[in-house]
Amino acid sequence: MFGKEKTTKASSMTPVSKIETLIGPNAHFRGDIQSDGGVRIDGIFEGSIDITGNLVIGEGAKIVAEIKASNISIAGAVKGNVNGNRVEILETGRVWGDLTIKSLLLNEGAYLRGQTTMQGDIEPPLIEPPKPMPAAEPASATIVDVAPKPRAEE
Numbered sequence: 001m002f003g004k005e006k007t008t009k010a011s012s013m014t015p016v017s018k019i020e021t022l023i024g025p026n027a028h029f030r031g032d033i034q035s036d037g038g039v040r041i042d043g044i045f046e047g048s049i050d051i052t053g054n055l056v057i058g059e060g061a062k063i064v065a066e067i068k069a070s071n072i073s074i075a076g077a078v079k080g081n082v083n084g085n086r087v088e089i090l091e092t093g094r095v096w097g098d099l100t101i102k103s104l105l106l107n108e109g110a111y112l113r114g115q116t117t118m119q120g121d122i123e124p125p126l127i128e129p130p131k132p133m134p135a136a137e138p139a140s141a142t143i144v145d146v147a148p149k150p151r152a153e154e
Contacts, residue, residue, distance in 0.1 A: 020053070025060050039069075059092050
């Protein structure tokens with residue numbers, strides 16, 4: 001009862017960090033969110049989101065905002081640019097905006113309309129034009145008779 005905490009397995013939609021702020025499915029907020037903890041939005045939100053923790057956007061959520069967070073899981077609708085370390089757009093997720101990310105996971109059925117820019121210092125491979133083949137020397141022509149010879153009758 002007291003002193004013992006029940007542990008539950010986290011679902012694939014919920015990032016590992018603890019959710020400290022919740023905007024419920026019947027809530028409509030307009031403004032700015034700034035937080036060091038995790039945030040989950042299941043309702044309607046307009047404005048800007050700037051958090052150092054993780055952000056979970058529920059399936060019924062409708063967001064019109066510029067978003068900046070560490071890890072972002074999107075199951076609802078988002079209109080606005082998204083900046084994060086890891087972004088996952090689930091099969092019910094819809095995003096209209098540009099992504100600036102380090103890692104992206106798009107589940108089958110997810111919708112994304114916008115440009116994606118991956119941060120990092122990875123250099124593209126150098127692609128060199130094919131080297132010209134050395135000129136081949138002409139082969140000497142040899143005639144070979146392959147027709148069968150008639151047999152002499154005995």
